[in-house]
Amino acid sequence: MSSTPRTLSVIVAGGGTAGHIEPALAVADALRELDPTVRITALGTERGLETTLVPARGYELALVPPVPLPRKLTGSLFKLPARVMSSVRATRRVIDRTDADVIVGFGGYVSVSAYLAAGRGPLRRSRKVPVVVHEANASAGIANKVGARIAARVLAARAGSGVTGRGRPDAEIVGIPVRPTITDLDRPALRAEARAHFGLPAQGPVLLVTGGSQGARSLNDAVSGAASALAAAGVSVLHAHGPKNTVTVEHTDPRAPYVAVPYLTRMDLAYAAADATVCRSGAMTVAEVSAVGLPAFYVPLPHGNGEQELNARSVVAAGGGVLVTDANLTTSFVATEVVDLLTDAPRIAAMSAAAAGAGHKGAATQVARIVLDVARGPRP
Structure with missing residues (x-):
């Protein structure tokens, strides 16, 4: 007796700037092309461009509190732990509500919360969710350096980005996902x-x-x-x-x-x-x-x-x-x-x-295939 395959649920995290959002949406488009049944939820904040770009492309947007990481020793640094906990709790609720099979992060504020909510450590959930990290820039940001430590697969636009080499020698060079x-x-x-x-x-x-x-x-x-x-x-x-x-x-x-x-x-x-x-x-x-x-x-x-x-x-x-x-x-x-x-x-x-x-014209499809492979794998 055959059973109907469970609908896969994917969270894409890449809010804030167009440089984070557009690759995320390009991969979302490719996921739908490969598997029209997949459920896609975009993680974002109320202050980012995702509030207009994501709904315009037809995807569900789940808002969580932003976690801007201070680059200098200022008073905002002391507020960081509370902000992180608040955002991670909100992200956990999105993960539970969507029954996510995988999180694919593209850097930026919301990715920090997504990686921490899904991964190991003191903020661990009862069920871990595998993470795929994609780094588009030549120099990786803090969020993706954090994510690369716990990710099932690490992808980069080019070698030497900070998530390749000593950071993750198994990182795969795929280019940057671009919309069809x-x-x-x-x-x-x-x-x-x-x-x-x-x-x-x-x-x-x-x-x-x-x-x-x-x-x-x-x-x-x-x-x-x-x-x-x-x-x-x-x-x-x-x-x-x-x-x-x-x-x-x-x-x-x-x-x-x-x-x-x-x-x-x-x-x-x-x-x-x-x-x-x-x-x-x-x-x-x-x-x-x-x-x-x-x-x-x-x-x-x-x-x-x-x-x-x-x-x-x-x-x-x-x-x-x-x-x-x-x-x-x-x-x-x-x-x-x-x-x-x-x-x-x-x-x-x-x-x-x-x-x-x-260029890398097939990057979005390549990343989408990797995301589906991870989502279809054994659940942690």
């Missing part, structure tokens, strides 16, 4: 529709500029300052300047327009419309840009631990992009180096092929 609307994008086939959508000309080169909601100002100033030079070379611009910023371009040419918008809701169309991009080099940005084969001028954020430069190195080494420091991205640079690339079709074609070859 990006990995399956046929840029040439969508080009005409994409350009019409943004009011860009059907012919001639197009530069895409994105700086994100933070750190966009220097990109905005450098590119908008070169608007006349870009127009004179016949280069149109699609510029997402960020909702907190504005871009003013005094001289425009209808034959090579400068289209400035606060935010792009259709990144697939933006990628399809463009021939090259000027952008930051966050892990998710590099993954998407390389997946679609778009030549890029990567401009790492000038502050932080330098991980944005590390994120882009492999694509640049392959010939799919150019690294530019924030200080060197000037109006003069855009008017010369960026214009030179966009008016050199053979070079654009070679860089496009190199960028596409450096």
